[in-house]
Amino acid sequence: MKAESAAQARLLDLQGLDTELQRLGHKARTLPEAAEAAELKKRLDRLESELIAAQTRVGDAERRQRKAEADVDQVRARADRNTKRMESGQITSAKDLQSLQSEIASLGRRQAELEEAVLEAMEHTEEAAAELARLKAEREEVLSGHTAAVARRDTAAAEIQWDRERVTRDRERVVQEIPEGLLAFYEKLRDQYDGVAVAPLRYGRCEGCKLALSTVELNEVRAAAEDEVVRCENCRRIMVRTAESGLAAKAEQ
Incomplete structure (x- = not known):
């Protein structure tokens, strides 16, 4: 699946809001x-x-x-x-x-x-x-x-x-800022993975499953096009690349 990096970043905002709604629902119950x-x-x-x-x-x-x-x-x-x-x-x-x-x-x-x-x-x-x-x-x-x-x-x-x-x-x-196809994919993954469909890649670790990616996996993510929607090989959630992903630092070595 392809989606602009800005749209992928907005998925993180959407996930944060959905997580907050889940938290509020649990709190109400x-x-x-x-x-x-x-x-x-x-x-x-x-x-x-x-x-x-x-x-x-x-x-x-x-x-x-x-x-x-x-x-x-x-x-x-x-x-x-x-x-x-x-x-x-x-x-x-x-x-x-x-x-x-x-x-x-x-x-x-x-x-x-x-x-x-x-x-x-x-x-x-x-x-x-x-x-x-x-x-x-x-x-x-x-x-x-x-x-x-x-x-x-x-x-x-x-x-x-x-x-x-x-x-x-x-x-x-x-x-309203997320493409329809990407949004539908996000909702499908939310149903499959306990409400968490997307997580940032931070310092070489998927924040969805909290597991560090291997060197091979990091290289694959680094080689992926900017608009490619990448997924964690461990938890299969969408991984959004951010400035804290650690990919640029690896590229310089």
């Missing part, structure tokens, strides 16, 4: 702010689920406590009625009086048991409520962190997008 926001979103989702479960536990504990308190009230009310009947003097039968006293004693024991159950239920309710309060506080903290991380992520992404648009505009200008 691997933003630490995005990873932080994603991790906080996962924590937030987990906390939402834990909050629902905690709210359910509080509701269940409160219902058990109300049930225990209602049972105590019912037993206490019955014991009060029996005590008033006994104290009213209306019961004259010794047998009935003994039976009533026995029931009052039994109700007293039952009331003590139920009051113990109420205390236990209250403890469970307090524990469940404390856990719910803790989860709510943690959720607020994580939500605040997530909001801030999203803002940082969006700011960083916007800056990258601005850079990409700037580089893309520069690329469009450079593309």
